[in-house]
Amino acid sequence: MRDFYPEDMFIQNYILETMRSAVESFGFVEYSSSILEPAELYEAKSGDEIVSEQTYTFTDRGNRRVTLRPEMTPSVARLVAARKRDLALPLRWYSLPNVFRYERPQRGRLREHWQLNCDIFGVQSIEADIEIISLTSAIMREFGAQDVDFEIHINNRQTLAETLRTYNLTDDQTKAIYKLLDKKNKIDNFDEEMQKLIGKKIEFNEKPDATTVTVLERLKEYGISNVHFDPAIVRGFDYYTGIVFEVFDSSPENNRSLFGGGRYDNLLKIFGIEDTPAVGFGMGDVTLHDFLKTHALIPEYIPSTDLYIATQNSGVVEDAQALAKILRAEGINVAVNLLDKKLGDQIKTAVKQSIPFLLILGDDEIKSKNYIVKNLSTGKEFTVGQKNIAEIIWSNIEEE
Secondary structure, three states: OOOOOHHHHHHHHHHHHHHHHHOOOOOOOOOOOOEEEEEEHHHOOOHHHHHHHOEEHHHHEOEEEEEEEOOOHHHHHHHHHHHOOOOOOOOOOOOOOEEOOOOOOOOOEEEEEEEEEEEOOOOOHHHHHHHHHHHHHHHHOOOOOHHHHHEEEEEHHHHHHHHHOOOOOHHHHHHHHHHHHHHHHOOOOHHHHHHHHEEEEEEOOOOOHHHHHHHHHHHHHHHOEEEEEEEOOOOOEEEOOOEEEEEOOHHHHHHOEEEEEEEEOHHHHHHOOOOOOOOEEEHHHHHHHHHHOOOOOOOOOOOOEEEEEEOOHHHHHHHHHHHHHHHHHHHOEEEOOOOOHHHHHHHHHHOOOOOOOEEEEOOHHHHHHEEEEEOOOOOOOOEEHHHHHHHHHHHHHHHH
16 A cells, blocks of 8 residues: 655645546536445356456454455445435546455556546536546646657447457457457457457458547547547446547657546446446546656745744743744744754754754744744745735745
8 A cells, every 4th residue: 555755745735636637627516325235246247357356355243244345436335326316417427446456566556546537427428528538638738748748549339349349249348348359459469369369360340430439520620639430449447338448649659548448337236226327437647646756747846845943942832832823813824943953953853854944033023023934945035024924935836
């Protein structure tokens, strides 16, 4: 699992807040659900392999088999099914949960990550597919990415299923092919592995079907030029029924899939609810962090503390706390030295913690009510009265 030091937490918050801002601009509203779900939920909807090989599944004290959620789609389907009659479709829902996978940690894959999930329920037409893919592009751009930095690959799972049916395959063979296709861009011996599975080579349609063509054309009309047809895109879960897509990093240094999604119109049916059209995607913070790092898009660390009040002696700590209270009421985040440390050591603490402003408080400052505020990044000093401390800090922050 993961630890976040302040610098890491700053980047994590930036990622999650940027995601939230982007999706809310498209009219999505946030939901949440339990971190634990019945194991059967994933066995029925994600595939047995997900539960048996890739989840934290255990028996609780009530002798129930439960799973730490590995993804969010089955959970949101459960939520929608539970109140289907009361909800005003179509829905635009999103969540930012942490999810868990029991797999070997490696670049881009950890056992715990945070994931943006966006879903549209109640729209059968391709307008929902176009909207959800447009949203993925908007999110990437919100992080500062240019179209040349990433590509969106699209396929139609339904067309692929029709192709495979012509080969008279067993259910097990079909599932194995989907699994192999999901790894096609990661292995060099794809044809050899396919031969082992079914003893023959399958000819996949290298041209997009009419639905996919329309989606591609409409996206390009919206200014999304970095979108392509890719017959190898299948997505790993069993519940996808139509358009599927993945977003890839274009950089040779990180040439991999970042995230993806697709249409799943039949998922609510297993809850005893009539088919409800749905399309969505999940976007993990780990692969996105790697993308931002690769393209030099990670912002410089800025601590949440604006001002450090250093004290010349222990007798002025109460006065420092009183001043801090006044400044906090004006919106300044203030840390006060509470230790009997030398002034030089206090300044080193402020610098090491990247706190941008410093105020040294001693007996003279208390008497005169005049204070020196120092910008630690530029070295500039400002002599101000108490009423102007917040103003000088805000003005310097805006300049930087």
